[in-house]
Amino acid sequence: MAGGLQGCKTFFINGGYGIKPMNDDVFTYLIGGKAGQGTKKAGIVAANFFSALKRNVFQMNDYPSLIRGGHNFSLVSTATRKIYSQYMKADLAVLLDQRSYTIHRDHLTENGVLVYDSTAVKQGQGIGLPIASLAKNYADPDLIVGVTGIAVLAAVVGADRAKLDTLIQKEYRRSAEDNLKFAHEIYDEAEKKITQRFELREGKETHPILAGAETIGLGASAAGLDLYFAYPMTPSTPILHFLAAQAKQLGVVTVQPENEIAVANMAIGAAFTGARSMVGTSGGGFCLMQEAFSLAGMVEALVVFFLGQRPGPSTGVPTYSEQGELLFSLYPGQGEFPRIVASPGSIEEAFYVAAELLDLAWRFQTPAILLSEKHLTESSMNVDLDIEKIRAAAPDMHTSGIYQRYRQTETGVSPLLFPPSDAMIKWNSYEHDEQGYTSEEADVIARMHVKRRTKQESLIRYLREKVQTVNEYGTGDPCVFTFGSTTMSVREAVLHAGLSCTVVQPIYLQPFPSWNLMKYVGRKAVVVEQNCTGQLEQLLREKTGITPISSIRQFNGRPFNPVDLAEQLRKVIG
Amino acid sequence: MAGGLQGCKTFFINGGYGIKPMNDDVFTYLIGGKAGQGTKKAGIVAANFFSALKRNVFQMNDYPSLIRGGHNFSLVSTATRKIYSQYMKADLAVLLDQRSYTIHRDHLTENGVLVYDSTAVKQGQGIGLPIASLAKNYADPDLIVGVTGIAVLAAVVGADRAKLDTLIQKEYRRSAEDNLKFAHEIYDEAEKKITQRFELREGKETHPILAGAETIGLGASAAGLDLYFAYPMTPSTPILHFLAAQAKQLGVVTVQPENEIAVANMAIGAAFTGARSMVGTSGGGFCLMQEAFSLAGMVEALVVFFLGQRPGPSTGVPTYSEQGELLFSLYPGQGEFPRIVASPGSIEEAFYVAAELLDLAWRFQTPAILLSEKHLTESSMNVDLDIEKIRAAAPDMHTSGIYQRYRQTETGVSPLLFPPSDAMIKWNSYEHDEQGYTSEEADVIARMHVKRRTKQESLIRYLREKVQTVNEYGTGDPCVFTFGSTTMSVREAVLHAGLSCTVVQPIYLQPFPSWNLMKYVGRKAVVVEQNCTGQLEQLLREKTGITPISSIRQFNGRPFNPVDLAEQLRKVIG
Amino acid sequence: MADELTTPAENTWCPGCGNFGILNAFKKAIPKLEQHGIDRKHLVISAGIGCHGKIFDYVPLSGLYSLHGRSMATVQGIKLGNPDLKVLTFAGDGDAFGEGISHMIFAAKRNADITVIVHNNGTYALTTGQFSPTSGKGFKGPSLPSGNVEEPLNPLSLMLEAGASFVARGYAGRIDHLADLIVEAVLHEGFSYIDVLQPSVVFNNTYKEYNALVEIIEKPAGRLEDAVQLAKRFDRLPIGVLYKVSKPVYHKELYGKWNPAVNRLMHEERKRRIATYLSERLQK
Amino acid sequence: MADELTTPAENTWCPGCGNFGILNAFKKAIPKLEQHGIDRKHLVISAGIGCHGKIFDYVPLSGLYSLHGRSMATVQGIKLGNPDLKVLTFAGDGDAFGEGISHMIFAAKRNADITVIVHNNGTYALTTGQFSPTSGKGFKGPSLPSGNVEEPLNPLSLMLEAGASFVARGYAGRIDHLADLIVEAVLHEGFSYIDVLQPSVVFNNTYKEYNALVEIIEKPAGRLEDAVQLAKRFDRLPIGVLYKVSKPVYHKELYGKWNPAVNRLMHEERKRRIATYLSERLQK
Numbered sequence A, B: 001m002a003g004g005l006q007g008c009k010t011f012f013i014n015g016g017y018g019i020k021p022m023n024d025d026v027f028t029y030l031i032g033g034k035a036g037q038g039t040k041k042a043g044i045v046a047a048n049f050f051s052a053l054k055r056n057v058f059q060m061n062d063y064p065s066l067i068r069g070g071h072n073f074s075l076v077s078t079a080t081r082k083i084y085s086q087y088m089k090a091d092l093a094v095l096l097d098q099r100s101y102t103i104h105r106d107h108l109t110e111n112g113v114l115v116y117d118s119t120a121v122k123q124g125q126g127i128g129l130p131i132a133s134l135a136k137n138y139a140d141p142d143l144i145v146g147v148t149g150i151a152v153l154a155a156v157v158g159a160d161r162a163k164l165d166t167l168i169q170k171e172y173r174r175s176a177e178d179n180l181k182f183a184h185e186i187y188d189e190a191e192k193k194i195t196q197r198f199e200l201r202e203g204k205e206t207h208p209i210l211a212g213a214e215t216i217g218l219g220a221s222a223a224g225l226d227l228y229f230a231y232p233m234t235p236s237t238p239i240l241h242f243l244a245a246q247a248k249q250l251g252v253v254t255v256q257p258e259n260e261i262a263v264a265n266m267a268i269g270a271a272f273t274g275a276r277s278m279v280g281t282s283g284g285g286f287c288l289m290q291e292a293f294s295l296a297g298m299v300e301a302l303v304v305f306f307l308g309q310r311p312g313p314s315t316g317v318p319t320y321s322e323q324g325e326l327l328f329s330l331y332p333g334q335g336e337f338p339r340i341v342a343s344p345g346s347i348e349e350a351f352y353v354a355a356e357l358l359d360l361a362w363r364f365q366t367p368a369i370l371l372s373e374k375h376l377t378e379s380s381m382n383v384d385l386d387i388e389k390i391r392a393a394a395p396d397m398h399t400s401g402i403y404q405r406y407r408q409t410e411t412g413v414s415p416l417l418f419p420p421s422d423a424m425i426k427w428n429s430y431e432h433d434e435q436g437y438t439s440e441e442a443d444v445i446a447r448m449h450v451k452r453r454t455k456q457e458s459l460i461r462y463l464r465e466k467v468q469t470v471n472e473y474g475t476g477d478p479c480v481f482t483f484g485s486t487t488m489s490v491r492e493a494v495l496h497a498g499l500s501c502t503v504v505q506p507i508y509l510q511p512f513p514s515w516n517l518m519k520y521v522g523r524k525a526v527v528v529e530q531n532c533t534g535q536l537e538q539l540l541r542e543k544t545g546i547t548p549i550s551s552i553r554q555f556n557g558r559p560f561n562p563v564d565l566a567e568q569l570r571k572v573i574g
Numbered sequence C, D: 001m002a003d004e005l006t007t008p009a010e011n012t013w014c015p016g017c018g019n020f021g022i023l024n025a026f027k028k029a030i031p032k033l034e035q036h037g038i039d040r041k042h043l044v045i046s047a048g049i050g051c052h053g054k055i056f057d058y059v060p061l062s063g064l065y066s067l068h069g070r071s072m073a074t075v076q077g078i079k080l081g082n083p084d085l086k087v088l089t090f091a092g093d094g095d096a097f098g099e100g101i102s103h104m105i106f107a108a109k110r111n112a113d114i115t116v117i118v119h120n121n122g123t124y125a126l127t128t129g130q131f132s133p134t135s136g137k138g139f140k141g142p143s144l145p146s147g148n149v150e151e152p153l154n155p156l157s158l159m160l161e162a163g164a165s166f167v168a169r170g171y172a173g174r175i176d177h178l179a180d181l182i183v184e185a186v187l188h189e190g191f192s193y194i195d196v197l198q199p200s201v202v203f204n205n206t207y208k209e210y211n212a213l214v215e216i217i218e219k220p221a222g223r224l225e226d227a228v229q230l231a232k233r234f235d236r237l238p239i240g241v242l243y244k245v246s247k248p249v250y251h252k253e254l255y256g257k258w259n260p261a262v263n264r265l266m267h268e269e270r271k272r273r274i275a276t277y278l279s280e281r282l283q284k
């Protein structure tokens, strides 16, 4: 990093938040503007810039449900340690329009720098640059402003022009020349005006920056995904887009049918052939898939359902985040059959959980739900993925003798066989006998119920013995229970404030891993979740008797800010 | 009743079951044959015959999913006391074909009489009548055999021919003459051959015999039902058929749209106009309605969903009975909003619960589920309905001032207004502000979540204060917990065996009336339900801590036989 | 056009989007409808989910902002509940011909007395531009970057086939013409379908093509076959009413002059009727 | 016809039901298909829920007994999973044109290489005879005792409109003819639709009418319009192939010669590719 400019105060990022331990070097970059101004892209470029410094990053993109205009922003927090959340207050904020300015002008850390477009913002405080005016000289003024973000960032952290150029050439390939030129104008303007700079320490190692949608796609692929079926619905769409873009590379076929009902039924059809299939949707779409979910339970199909949560009920708030569908996800589809639900606690863990659910669905021939949130699928961070950890066991295949699709076995799992085959393979949505023929006989009905219950018991045994169903981080009381993407917020809050507590995250929610949770009974407990009615709290209380002394809930569509969350936790910890 | 025939032993029905109290005068009539032979109709006629004696009846029809052939049977149990279940062993069995004979020949009480068609059955034991041969002389031999049932019954209970004639003229209007003639032939044959008779005591009062589908339709109608939307699906179809047949009489419009999704969305549309609407379906159809269910939660629509259970998962066993969807029914639809679920414990109670749910849906502007089973909708018994008990409060209407669809109130319930109206009324599936406009603002999202949670709290308060949410029958330990139509089986078993215990039936399952159930904690508990995994037991354990010493479950599609159930209960009671 | 028909909701369509044309046409249609005796309070609207659906917030009329693909069912329900109301819904091409196609076909089949206006932009716009049921073969979107492999549906001929009694096409670039179509559609008793050519400037900018190809037709085709031919022309894009025929409408066939919301039986009357029913059952 | 194609499942159709004709025609078609090189193990079937669906239990072929209205999606999934399989589904008129109409239209639109045989009996038979999408106006069933108030859909012209590349009509009373249609449909590469006139002796006994009106046509219509005309004739009921055209099929357009079930990447290869992807992402 270059030295400081003349007369420019330089902060070494290792503090600035009152309660942050001295060795914490979080730096947060915020870029806000209209949809269409490329704030998300600018965030990605900034993240890559930090990553080139071998620093870790967490990027969160906030955008309403519209295509152009409105107010979008991207927050990128970076540290040399692992970082699990964006921070809501920025060390550097670049605000491209009046609305962003109005909303974010106070979202600064103590020494935070605010840069805004002086063409757009009237009477701004901070550093005004005539961004839009400068942009007017370019072919596409709307598109070009995006590069502002990185130019200002480079100036503020003292990266030299050569570095900036390399970055722009890599990241803004479309009309790179214009972008370079514009970036230089901005960089020069900014250098003239800034009065303080941040020196960012280099980190030790670096890993690729991936969004949850990507780690989920990769995890599923690692465990053998052949076909992915989806109808667009936020926040699951990024998985569809990722897999569609990487279809060749990953050997996966993506299919966008006419509606979610077709999605789920096609996936079951594909599973019948031995192809590993998965579907993705959000709450409303998952409602429509429930009949097929129950079909999967009955025919014993092996399909993973990705369920991405956003604030509900109904259409709700499509592009924001919530955890309001935990209870909804536990018993989908009519009737009794084994269901599996797991929710990853980080973007990294999403890779392993996606793979594991595919594996479990195939081992136990039953549908599984990968429950997550917009905050996980659409945020990104550095991930260190160990592909060697992925299990993708060959399913229990029929080998010899007469084939019976629903043969009674000790585990309740019947061997599989796929067409074309000399033996007849009948999957049946009606209650059926071992051969797969429809039956209404009392004893057959009872027997098949017991078969499916046995499978459920085998599943639980397997989870107990072979699967990490609960994560624990840290030591000491209280136990802070959380799940899904909120785990990242909690872990970051704990790191940020140096709190001493035990973070407990059930990864599996159905079957609920009480066997791993009973040991916390009697300890002081807090539950943190992103919903209004306390669904994890309800589950914990009902399944284990754990009764929290406090519950911290946020239900405004926005993920927790670790600083606020730390504050609330500190109050409880006392 | 007429005196005995020469040489014919007469039993006075007041015993015959080893463990039955002496004052119990249950008599059971069974008629079995092929689909198309009119066994259900024969059962109805027999029930009316008993009813004319001022006796109470319970009729259960057992039929597979087919239209002609196969094996159907109807069981009608009658007593002078109130009776809550069919018995599986008959005092008189009339078996019209070989299969019925093979299946039922042993389903007789100690002194039971078996009459079979000697044309169809080879080497039968009991009283063979050449039914099919005699029928051949009639225009429609298949249809005519149905009348056999009543003719034999009349002979066996010693009703005279005049009585028989009146009955047939009333019940078999289509080609009454042929039916009369054929019935006489059978009656005469039977009189010749029977060696024993039953004398049926007259009862004290009589009430109409209705099926659950009818009491539900009537209850909803009493509470103001204007439109009923449904797509055919067993076991909800009888409600559609009943309301369609009585449309004019009850002032209700029935609509059969293209699929269940249209059903639910149309019903919400109709509710928007102030018409009271209800939908009916079974598990698979309800899956498809969940997205609309969540929509109802969000727009705060007032719709009742009838959910009729049959053995699942998936297509399962369409024409049989199960209680496998209790947990499934608790959190349908994505997101957080108040849901109401209640399950009536008898055909009579179904009347009141249907009405009450319509009332609650309108009071709290939220969707409600009437959870039931084939055993309730399609069985029938005498019911004494008190229309005066029905509440149908006018909803909370907007009166003056600026109208805001989602106005914040103390109860969370916003006043209603229906179009046409000068004020603008906007119902919105997106998160919205008070006026009904879409909002993605953090504070609006949080506020509306709190509004809906407040409504949930008001609902619970109302249930606690104003609604009978749990039934209790009998005294003494153990407490036998049960729900839905299984309540009838349990009550009959208790009556039958003269057991001393307390039957506890939560009518409401969501919100779960823990406030009424905590008092049973610590008492010896048994749970009886018709499913494989013990869903009521799970709910009880999780919600109240009640842990049964024993659970009695039947999951072969058939409702409990009270005799077997009594046996099992007796074992537990010790 | 900030007028008395403007609402406080912020308009978040992209500048230049065809949806503005539809909104403006609808705003022009409202006073015209009032001239025809349909007052504002009897006009009830619905919408699907998508860019098109935002129109719900932009006009101060009563209505129900429905689900993706379901608003055609919603308005049928509203109509059945209170047939005095005039109901319209605004749907997307994904909405009406993907998720909700069953309701479209059955609304047409049963001649439900509703008006459906489809903002046909040939893409799932709000979800960022995936191919839709009306996207051309080869259309590139993020769910199939190599291009759509399906042939598009033809909404007009499909609606004709399904039995629609009023089928029209409008163009978001011809506001007055479209306003008149909307008026005529609402006045038509029966199922009225208007397919609106709606450029999405971001994902499917078809202004140039449409400006070159649209051609106003003055009179509906007399015969169904001719209307189908019109619907299938691609050398020119006829706009106007393609077909219009008078047929019995669903709610009247179903319950005649009854109005469930208005004629609903009062509690006492209900009790009386149920008592009658029960006593009849007992006699039986 | 108890033969090697008979299964242990008890047949529970009503005596005289048209479904027997369809079953027998299918049984005749199987050996014929084998003569065309399609062996039994590559024939995979599905069915909806209804009387028609019971055929699933009555033939000893592999397959998936699907949901009401969904078997068209099921077989599309099977085909996409392993395109070497030849897939057929048996659907009801309620199944295919009520609950499942969206899948029918899109299977036709995208020319999915599947065969759909609809047992068109103009009623929801298994649920005791309610009116269905193909029931005539006035049809009396228990859900509308006064008679259906909707016009029926025409499955043939609807499938033509949706883009079906093979559209035929058969009659359950003409078994050999129907068997040949099934063979031709399965051999046709693309979406093949056979509408089978199927009398329900209990709820809609149409034998007499059909026997009087059906008329075998020898050759498909050359032009789509003519096929539509044929489909809309009611004075006579043409049976045979109404229309047949060669078009690209969906799975090949989507992934060419790939076969997801057969060519699936092995674990090691997957790991290698993911590692490559990750390292590329890092460099970026």
Ligand SMILES: Cc1ncc(C[n+]2csc(CCOP(=O)(O)OP(=O)(O)O)c2C)c(N)n1
Pocket (backbone or CB within 6 Å): A231, A232, A233, A234, A260, A284, A285, A288, A315, C048, C049, C050, C051, C052, C053, C067, C068, C091, C092, C093, C094, C095, C096, C099, C119, C121, C123, C124, C125, C126, C127, C132
């Ligand atoms: C059941 C369901 N599936 C998916 C979505 C996500 N979704 C919202 S809008 C939309 C597509 C919109 O396309 P279109 O109807 O053509 O409207 P446009 O945005 O083009 O106006 C989709 C798929 C949803 N809201 N609900």
Ligand SMILES: Cc1ncc(C[n+]2csc(CCOP(=O)(O)OP(=O)(O)O)c2C)c(N)n1
Pocket (backbone or CB within 6 Å): B231, B232, B233, B234, B260, B284, B285, B288, B315, D048, D049, D050, D051, D052, D053, D067, D068, D091, D092, D093, D094, D095, D096, D099, D119, D121, D123, D124, D125, D126, D127, D132
């Ligand atoms: C989602 C769903 N809705 C309703 C049903 C009930 N159901 C079973 S068969 C059937 C109709 C059958 O009609 P059709 O498809 O014409 O078959 P048919 O019996 O006439 O052969 C219905 C509505 C169901 N199984 N699933």
Ligand code: SF4
Pocket (backbone or CB within 6 Å): A067, A068, C012, C013, C014, C016, C017, C018, C019, C051, C052, C121, C125, C126, C199, C200, C201, C202, C203, C204
């Ligand atoms: S994305 Fe397209 S349809 Fe949506 S508002 Fe923008 S231009 Fe209009």
Ligand code: SF4
Pocket (backbone or CB within 6 Å): B067, B068, D012, D013, D014, D016, D017, D018, D019, D051, D052, D121, D125, D126, D199, D200, D201, D202, D203
């Ligand atoms: S009800 Fe009709 S379709 Fe069903 S088996 Fe009987 S005759 Fe055939």
Ligand SMILES: [Mg+2]
Pocket (backbone or CB within 6 Å): C050, C092, C093, C094, C119, C120, C121, C122, C123, C124, C125, C132
């Ligand atoms: Mg669109």
Ligand SMILES: [Mg+2]
Pocket (backbone or CB within 6 Å): D050, D092, D093, D094, D119, D120, D121, D122, D123, D124, D125, D132
């Ligand atoms: Mg049918």
